[in-house]
């Protein structure tokens with residue numbers, strides 16, 4: 004058994020006080036994500052103006068890891084360009100599936116998001132942490148059109 | 154009881170036997186011995202090794218049949234409960250169905266006893282009807298009586314719920330269904346190995362179960378079917394072993410139960426399953442049942458006292474499973490924290506989403522018992538929970 008603490012203070016803080024956790028009127032992009040194994044459900048809403056993510060919200064239900072990951076994601080991406088957001092997605096993906104920040108020099112650009120790096124040690128939890136990010140990606144892939152209420 | 158027979162239990166507290174049980178070394182060694190000393194294909198070679206393997210394989214069928222009080226030609230080996238139900242759906246139910254006919258299941262079924270029927274309905278135009286469950290987790294018997302009509306072609310229900318632990322009064326229900334001429338399939342995945350099962354006494358038309366949930370290996374299970382039903386059924390998969398004679402013009406099906414077992418079977422798994430049966434017979438199913446019942450009462454009493462813990466359902470008779478929520482804590486977080494303390498429980502929807510939706514919980518935590526659990530296991534769990542509840546309080 005690993006004795007590393009998965010629930011860093013940062014994660015518990017975002018779980019207890021999620022940022023940007025509400026629905027959005029007239030988003031330019033939105034998508035829903037499900038993790039069928041655990042019943043987690045998430046929606047991500049964005050307002051993209053030109054290339055800049057002006058607003059990003061999420062809402063849904065799930066474990067502390069999935070909620071915190073979503074909350075930290077919105078905090079990190081607000082104000083960034085779509086292109087940057089997709090770069091962060093790639094880096095987070097690598098981190099969650101096995102990259103350890105302390106083993107590699109240089110790339111510290113993930114900042115606070117590195118609190119999620121412990122997830123890599125728990126294969127069963129990777130999907131919890133990545134749900135928000137995959138939902139983001141599918142929202143950004145959609146054409147900028149008025150969101151449906153489906 | 155018998156804790157020392159299970160090598161893997163030394164790793165920690167295992168409270169997930171509803172998912173799969175641990176295996177006693179008797180079963181592990183029996184499979185090992187088969188591969189070392191007896192391995193050959195069955196029903197084929199004339200050499201001694203093949204004769205030995207065939208004898209062990211057919212002996213396993215007799216052992217399993219004896220255990221559930223069926224005849225050996227009524228025991229079909231499958232990969233598990235899921236395949237058993239699919240087999241019954243394809244070979245028994247499908248040819249009976251016309252548009253507008255009905256199949257009854259209950260609101261507490263595992264997906265394995267829902268989805269095969271949905272697909273069957275899509276193929277035939279039959280309709281799936283769901284018998285309601287009350288808040289306590291008991292089947293609504295009155296509703297069931299009303300739902301059995303001349304359109305009903307089959308009733309398929311679980312013996313013991315893998316979420317609520319409800320033990321359904323299947324014997325009475327089968328009798329009621331038979332009064333109306335309706336055949337009944339019982340999903341016994343959670344029952345065999347927990348309670349004595351006598352298919353003749355129950356008068357079940359079909360009874361499905363899995364080896365891996367009764368201390369046997371994975372990849373082997375059983376569909377028991379009454380002989381008069383099996384004889385009229387079409388084959389399931391086709392190929393070798395399930396035929397008597399093949400020409401390019403015509404193929405004659407083998408006798409039951411071989412007609413339903415195409416291809417080389419899971420020989421080692423079957424032999425391992427028979428060893429698990431002998432293990433349970435040696436311990437005594439009445440004893441296993443009484444022991445688990447006492448342990449379940451203890452678990453209920455201990456967990457009920459925990460602040461913020463809510464047990465889902467309180468069925469009239471419970472066996473095996475206890476599912477709960479704990480304050481704001483999400484089941485995944487609970488199971489994670491317990492895993493860090495070497496306690497294995499299950500978190501999620503337990504392959505019973507319609508039931509979870511009914512109780513309005515997307516996910517919950519389940520403990521489930523095996524004969525090797527003891528009060529100390531429950532104590533470890535109960536002592537760990539309050540702290541977890543605090544940690545994830547919103």
Ligand SMILES: Cc1ncc(COP(=O)(O)O)c(C=O)c1O
Pocket residue numbers: 171172232233234235236263265266311313314315340342343363504
């Ligand atoms: C009530 C019930 N039915 C069916 C199944 C499916 O069994 P298997 O996966 O062995 O086919 C399970 C397994 O969890 C179960 O609990």
